[in-house]
Amino acid sequence: MAARDRVVHLLRQLERAACRCPAHSNTFHQGVGAATCTVRKTDYAFEMASSNIRYGEGVSREIGMDLQNLGARNVCVMTDKNLSRLPPVKTVLESLVTNGVQYKVYDGVRVEPTDTSFKDAISFAKNDSFDVFVAVGGGSVIDTCKAANLYASHPDADFLDFVNAPIGKGKPVTGALKPLIAVPTTAGTGSETTGVAIFDFEPLKAKTGIASRALRPTLGIVDPTHTLSMPERVAANSGFDVLWWVKD
Numbered sequence: 001m002a003a004r005d006r007v008v009h010l011l012r013q014l015e016r017a018a019c020r021c022p023a024h025s026n027t028f029h030q031g032v033g034a035a036t037c038t039v040r041k042t043d044y045a046f047e048m049a050s051s052n053i054r055y056g057e058g059v060s061r062e063i064g065m066d067l068q069n070l071g072a073r074n075v076c077v078m079t080d081k082n083l084s085r086l087p088p089v090k091t092v093l094e095s096l097v098t099n100g101v102q103y104k105v106y107d108g109v110r111v112e113p114t115d116t117s118f119k120d121a122i123s124f125a126k127n128d129s130f131d132v133f134v135a136v137g138g139g140s141v142i143d144t145c146k147a148a149n150l151y152a153s154h155p156d157a158d159f160l161d162f163v164n165a166p167i168g169k170g171k172p173v174t175g176a177l178k179p180l181i182a183v184p185t186t187a188g189t190g191s192e193t194t195g196v197a198i199f200d201f202e203p204l205k206a207k208t209g210i211a212s213r214a215l216r217p218t219l220g221i222v223d224p225t226h227t228l229s230m231p232e233r234v235a236a237n238s239g240f241d242v243l244w245w246v247k248d
């Protein structure tokens with residue numbers, strides 16, 4: 001057993017080495033702390049900045065009402081070719097019809113989007129005057145819809161303006177975007193909650209993205225019934241995305 005003197009000496013040394021500022025130390029003693037406080041080199045706080053999320057079986061049937069509440073007159077619904085034939089898109093479109101909401105469908109989203117596929121969706125969005133965007137699909141659809149909304153709201157911007165540096169210029173988004181409602185059909189990417197749109201930049205064969213709070217969907221409608229039609233591999237792969245977020 002260690003001698004009492006050695007234990008006391010060790011405790012004193014620990015106390016001396018510890019940060020004594022009020023925020024970081026529970027060994028703070030009035031009057032002696034300030035001089036020894038050092039600036040922490042690691043993160044010491046985090047913020048949960050997320051979209052509003054509505055979760056529940058069948059909640060996507062309410063989307064027509066949400067769009068009515070937003071005063072939507074011309075809605076851009078984005079999805080991919082595969083999903084356009086499946087229940088999630090059918091449910092959403094039925095709700096729009098029931099509530100008398102006018103819409104146009106873009107089903108050209110590429111799975112694992114690229115700069116070229118983003119640009120195609122952007123030009124669809126620019127060629128009309130949509131006042132609300134709805135994305136029904138996995139991360140590929142939601143990310144594409146975010147980009148379409150961004151560039152349609154900034155018609156003079158060059159594509160690389162908002163793309164993350166060093167591939168793009170990483171310019172801040174200053175203008176207002178239209179409301180975007182995301183209806184995820186996979187579980188894992190969390191794209192319905194984030195201000196991120198990821199794509200492959202073909203000229204450099206590199207994955208990059210656009211990151212801005214402005215891209216964050218106004219509302220995420222998470223209806224677990226949509227995952228029933230998910231093929232096994234998509235369920236497994238998108239499930240792994242959750243682990244990626246946990247790691248991050």
Ligand SMILES: NC(=O)c1ccc[n+]([C@@H]2O[C@H](COP(=O)([O-])OP(=O)(O)OC[C@H]3O[C@@H](n4cnc5c(N)ncnc54)[C@H](O)[C@@H]3O)[C@@H](O)[C@H]2O)c1
Nearest residue numbers: 082138139140185186189191194196198226229230234238
């Ligand atoms: N923005 C973000 O925060 C974020 C985070 C992680 C990943 N991502 C991106 O998300 C993309 C991947 O998205 P994903 O994994 O959700 O899949 P996905 O959108 O790429 O879709 C994969 C395939 O599954 C099909 N599918 C999707 N839902 C279905 C359903 N309910 N029933 C039947 N078929 C269905 C699609 O038609 C497609 O063929 C990648 O581009 C990745 O980079 C984005």
